[in-house]
Amino acid sequence: MSNSKKDFTLIKLGNKFNFFQELDIYKFYNELSKSCNGNENNNFCNTVSFSVVDDPVVITLLKKLFRNLNYLLKYQDFFVDKITKAEEKHCIHLKYWLYDQIVINNFDEFEINIIFDFLEKHIHNGMLDKSSKTPCNFHRLNVGDIDDIKNMYSYSELFYETETKNYEKILNDYKYLNYFKNGFDLYRKSKIKCSTKENSGYCEEFKEYKNIYEKYGKQSTFLPCQEWLLSALYNKDETLSTKPSQKGLKSIVTLDPDLQKLLERDKPVEQKNLQNFYKLLTGNYEKYTTNSCDSLNEYDVKEKSIVCNLLGFVQKSLEIWRDTYENYDQSSSNKPCDYFNYWLYDKLRHIDATPCDIELLYQLWYKSAIQKTIEKKKTCYNKEYNGFSKEELGNKKRIFEFLEYYNVIRDKLNEVEHKEKNEYCKYVMSIFELYKKMEQNNISNSYREELNLFRHKFFGNELHFLEEKCSDMCLSFVFNEKLKTLCPFKEKNPTELEKKNLKQCENFESRNATGHIGGNDKYDYNFSNLPTYSVYNELNSNITPDTYYSICSKLIPHNENHCGIYNLCNKVVRNLTKLSVMKNHERFDRCAYITHWIYDEITKIPNIISMNIYEKIALREFFNVVYEILRKVGIFDCFLNAFNINFEEQKEKKYLHDYFNNFNSFTCNISSNNNECEKYCEYISFINNLYGKYINRSCYCFKSDGCKDIYPYYFKCDDNYNPYKLFEKLKCNQIEKFSKGLEKVIKPHFVDAHVIWLTEKYGKKAEKPLLKLEKIESSSTPENVCNKITCDPFYIGAIGGFGLMGLFLIFFIFYKFTPLGSYFDNKDARNIKIHSQKGEEEFLENYLEFNRTNMKNRRLRLAYHQA
Known part of the structure; x- marks a missing residue:
C-alpha cells in the first residue's frame, strides 16, 4: 500500500484541518483507538483467546475491534457526553476506524483476509454479548475496496458535518482537494455500479452506507446546495462563490455578445421581444430592489443583502405580472416567464453568492408563486436550480437565445446575396460546438432542458437546411455520439x-x-x-x-x-x-x-x-x-x-x-438539334467500346436467372442498358456519320450453359422409355426397363464413390471409438509410460532429499487433506 494513503488518515486530516477535530467522527474515533490496557473492559481484552492468529499486530487490532463492538452494544454507558449524533452512524464510524487502522498498519491482502476470516467465524460465536444482536455487518473487502470506501466516508463526513465556508480551506491544498473530489466521484460511480443486483462485498457495504447518506439528506433542506458546491469543485468550474461580494448587483443583462453584434449590424425588425424584455426587467430591477426582508430572518443566510435584493425584485415582479409582463408584446403565455428566468440566470452570473443562498431564493420564489396560484392570479414559476456554476448559467442562456432568434438567422441565411452570410454561419457553428460541449458535460443533467429544446429544433430537415447553407462547418456531426467535438478535423489553427x-x-x-x-x-x-x-x-x-x-x-x-x-x-x-x-x-x-x-x-x-x-x-x-x-x-x-x-x-x-x-436522361431531336444528337451518338459509340471491354469481367450470367452485377458501382449488366438500345432510341443511324450503325455487344456466355446442355442431352434419352412405357407389356420384368440411375454412367460412378467413402468412414469409427484402435496405439505408449513414471519417482526422491537440508531455523509447513 502506498505511503501517500497514510496522508489521509483521520488523524492526519485533523492535523491538517482544525475543523475536522470538531466532527463527531473524530471524537468517536479517538474513543475507539484507546489501548486495551485501560481499566474499562480490560477483562475482555485479556481473556479473549486469539490462538488461531499468529500475528501480534493483527491480534491487537482484533482485540480492539471486538471491544469496540461491545461498546456499540451499550454505547450509552461508554460514550456519554462524547458522542451526540444519531446511533445509525456509529457503525459507519466503527468501520471507518477499522479501515483507517488497516491503512496505518500497512496490512496486505493476506492480513486483511485473516481479519475478515476471524470476523466471519467468531462474530456470531460467543465473542459478543449474547443478549444483544450484532451491531454491524462486515463485508469482505480487498485493499482497493477499503481505500475507496474510506475515501467516500471522508467525503460524506466533510459534506454533512462541516459548513461550506470550510471548503475554501480545502481549496488551498490541491492534494486534499483532489482526495475529497475523488470521494465524491466514487460515490457517483458506485451508485451506478451497485444499482444492479450485484452482491459483491463492496456493493453490500456501499448500499448500507448509501441508505444512511440519503436518510440524512432528506432531513435537511439545504444539504443539496453543499453537494452542488463539491460538484463544482470536482468539475473545476467557476462556481458561485462562498465569499461575500456585491459585485454585479447593478449589471445590465444583455443578449449573447456574438448574437447582439449580428443583430445590431443588420437591425432586423421582427423578433425583438427578448431583447426588449431584458431592457424592461433591467429598468424595473432598479425600482423594486429592497434591503428589508423579514422573511429571511428565520433562515441561516450568508449573504442576506444580495438575496434580499433579488427576492424583493422577484416578489414585486410576481405582483405586477399580469399587468406588466404576461402579454408583453403579444408573446405566448409561457414566453415572458422563460425570458424572466433566463434574465435572472444572467444576473446570478454576476453576483457572488453561495449555492445555499441561491437555493433559498428559489425556494421562496416557488412559495410566492404557489400563493399566487391559490389566489387564482397569473404568475411565473421558477425553473429548476441545481447549483449551476457561472459557466453553466451562461451556456444555458446562450443556447436559449440562439433558439429564440433562430428564425431571424434562418432568414438571413436564405438571402443568397447577403454579404455577412459567412458571419452568421460562424455564429451557428459556435452554438453547435457549444451544444457538443454541453452534451459532454451534462453528467448531472444541468443542461437537460436546453439540450432537449435544441434536439427538438434540429432533428430532421432543419439540420439539412443548415448543412446546405453553411457547408464546411461539420454541422452534420452535431448529433454524432461517437465524436466528442463538433468537427474532428479542426483541432488546431494553421501556423x-x-x-x-x-x-x-x-x-x-x-x-x-x-x-x-x-x-x-x-x-x-x-x-x-x-x-x-x-x-x-x-x-x-x-x-x-x-x-x-x-x-x-x-x-x-x-x-x-x-x-x-x-x-x-x-x-x-x-x-x-x-x-x-x-x-x-x-x-x-x-x-x-x-x-x-x-x-x-x-x-x-x-x-x-x-x-x-x-x-x-x-x-x-x-x-x-x-x-x-x-x-x-x-x-x-x-x-x-x-x-x-x-x-x-x-x-x-x-x-x-x-x-x-445518365442513361435515362439522354434525349434529343435530330430534326431540331442535330449537333447535340451527334455529340450524344459519338459518346454512345465511345461507351460501346468500353461496354464490350468490361462486360465479360463485370457480369455473371445464368440462362435461368439472368445476369448478376459483380461491380455494381460502375457496371450494370441489365441488357436494357446496352448502348445499342440507346443508339437506336436516339436514331443515331439517321446521322450520316453513324449511318453504318453500331455493332451490338452481346451478353457473356452463360456460366451454366454446359450443365444445361448435359441435362438436356441426357434428360431426353432418359425420357424416351418413360414415354413408351405404355407399350411395354405387363409381363416385362424390372431388369428390362432402363432408368436414369442404372443407365447413366455418371450416377453409377457416383454411387460407387460414395460407397467407398462409406467403407473408409466405418473403418475410421472402429479405429477411433472401439478397443481395436486402442490396442494398436497402447503397445508403445505403455513402454513410454513405465519409463516416464520411473523418471518422475527418481526426480521426486532427489527433490525431497535436497529440500530436507537447512530446515533447523524454518517453520515446518504441512500439507493436508480433510478426511
Missing part, C-alpha cells in the same frame, strides 16, 4: 508557416507536366444537362474561404510541387462528412461518385503520376489522410483502393459509371 505555404498555384506552369492525365483527353465528355454533372459539380465546389482542416496539414509541404493536393484533401473532408449522414441507396450512390471523383481529380494534380506511383510520397500521404478521415467520421462501407492503381482504367470505370447513371 504562420502553413499559411505562407498555402499560396495559390497561379504561376505554376506544370499543369500539363509528365504524369498528368486527362488534361486534353478528347473523351472527356461533359454534358451539363445530365445528372452526373451536377453531382460532380457539387463535389468539386470551392471550399469556404479561411476553412482549415488540420487533418490535411500533412499535405501542405507537398502543395508546392503538387499544386492542388491540399485543396483536394479539404474537399474530400467536406464530401465524406456529408456522406457520413447519408443512408441506404443514397449513401451507396454517393460513395460511388466520390470514389470516381477522387481518382479523376488526382490525375489533374501536376507531377503526381509516374511510372511507379509508390515513388510518390505525396500520393501515399494523401491516401493515408483519406483513410484517417473515413475512420474519424465512422464510414466503414466506402473505401478507395490505394494499391496497384491503374488510373487509365479508373477513368474508364468512371465513364461507364456516368453512362449508366
